[in-house]
Amino acid sequence: MDDLADRDRYPHRDEVVAYLTAYADRSDAEIRTGCRVSAVRRTGAGFEVELDGGDRLSARAVVAASGTFGRPHRSALPGLEEFTGQVLHAADYRSPAPFTGRRVVVVGAGNSAVQIAVELAETARVTLATRGPVKFVAQRALGRDLHFWLTRTGLDTAPLGRFLSRPPAQPVLDDGRYRATLAAGQPERRPLFTGAGGTKLVWPDGQREEVDAIVLATGYRPDLPYLARLDGALDAEGDPRHREGLATNVPGLAFVGLEWQRSLSSHSLRGVGRDAERIAWRLAAPLARR
Template sequence: MEQVDVAVIGGGQSGLAAAHALRRQGLQPVVLEASEQAAGSWPRYYDSLTLFSPARYSSLPGLPFGGDPDRYPHRDEVIAYLLRCADRLNAEIRTRARVREVRLEGGAFRLGLEGGGRLAARAVIAATGTFGCPHRPDLPGLETYTGTLLHAADHRTSEPFAGQRVVVVGAGNSAVQIATELAGRARATVATRHPVRFARQRTLGRDLHWWLARTGLDALPAGRFHSTPPTQPVIDNGRYRTAVTSGQPDRRPVFTGIDGAKVTWADGTTEEVDAIVLATGYRPDLGYLTPLGALDSTGHPRHREGMSLTHPGLAYVGLEWQRSLSSNSLRGVGRDAARAARHLAAHLARA
């Protein structure tokens, strides 16, 4: 069986940052990416997605984003940037290498790949993010809905919904962006449990991320938030608040029931809805670690700031709120990757 130093599972932004950090520690990582290119989930995001962080705050360690540092890059720019990072990375990247399971045998991690391939690693970094595990909440009557039901992970463009009645469930950036885009072609509502919160994209001529970096809030440890980390607001240059305020889309409390294609709203009114889009977030995509016993009953990893509490040779990069507000973002993943690499290098030196 092939032996490797460190297996990095996932070749998107988290995996590339992890491999870069491991190389700086003198280790030889092998990156295992399930898709055909080292761009992670970005090629599968909806067509109109635009970053709400400027290019200057959207780079991985070792390679600036390039171009106008104050622009807000489009999805396709991010894909091209990640591919440049992969090309310049001094590490082996294997595409179409989906990891099905990880086990511990004889003191080493044994990775089983789709198609039957196997390899052994002294250490593992799980960097598969969340996109492969969309969260579908238990909403009243949703299981009986007879219209078109999809998660934001499956949404690409508003064109198929032209002239339809569409409800987008969720209060985050993706929900409001998708609902606003749909409102240009359809009658769209964004349905939320609480009013949508907006944060100004620019204050006193500076982007929000300049302020986050200057104040240190961007890297503030998640533990400073005494309970569940706060829900992040919609980053807005004025467009989205104006759209929602003008009813394009309108905002309503989440429906209280569904009968066939009819939705019942909180005020008791009902109407037929052609499609429901769940922009309700994601959960860690780590099912391949189940054989290790590294996950809790909800599928979340047992870890402290990215370091496994069950296996000293296992670490994570790219988890939401892994260590800070920016842990699962382009701008912040490098900090966590460097810490994980130092931890694994020290562990392997002692082994």
């Protein structure tokens, strides 16, 4: 994307595809597409990687680079199991059309939650339900995009991940539109409901209200079922056990693209390459001594 005339914006879909395609072309590696890994097993000092269909690959090291957006997370919300209306995750949301004229509650306080709620509010009656106030950060400051300043100050790559027991909640990046629409009540924001029964939600003030649908914009978790047979690779929740990308209990296993793996940008295109290079060097050293 170096040849873009305007770098101070998010890339479009085709630009991302072109970037990844060019990266793959420059890579001196065998690339297989349309292959799904079903299991990874230990074989002596290395690993066996099993693909759907039965093919097997041998490797001295494995890097799980499937990122953090493969497994939609459904938070344990009060009364959600008793709610009989429609419940869907933001991963399954496509457009506001099916919700026209309906009563919808969007749960979450991040970018996806706010963007979906604002879009739905144009054709439906919408409440954004959150555990606390929505936190906004200006998309632009002093005439430049926020990501410019994150890169210029070094905060983007600062190794802060090692000090975090869990990733912090991300604020909503805003050019002013979302803050204004919430302030105007389109959509309204309320504290999270306290219970549910049938198609009714119970709000903290005791009000019971008929609701047609709940949209859960409650994030994602790493999708790593193929590592389930590697003892110690994942915790009880299916999340990787690692320190800055290196598995803590499985020598030769590493992860790339995890949220706050090492820095703020670890799960983005601008940061994953740096983390991958670092992981490669750390994996290569013990392999060279074998």
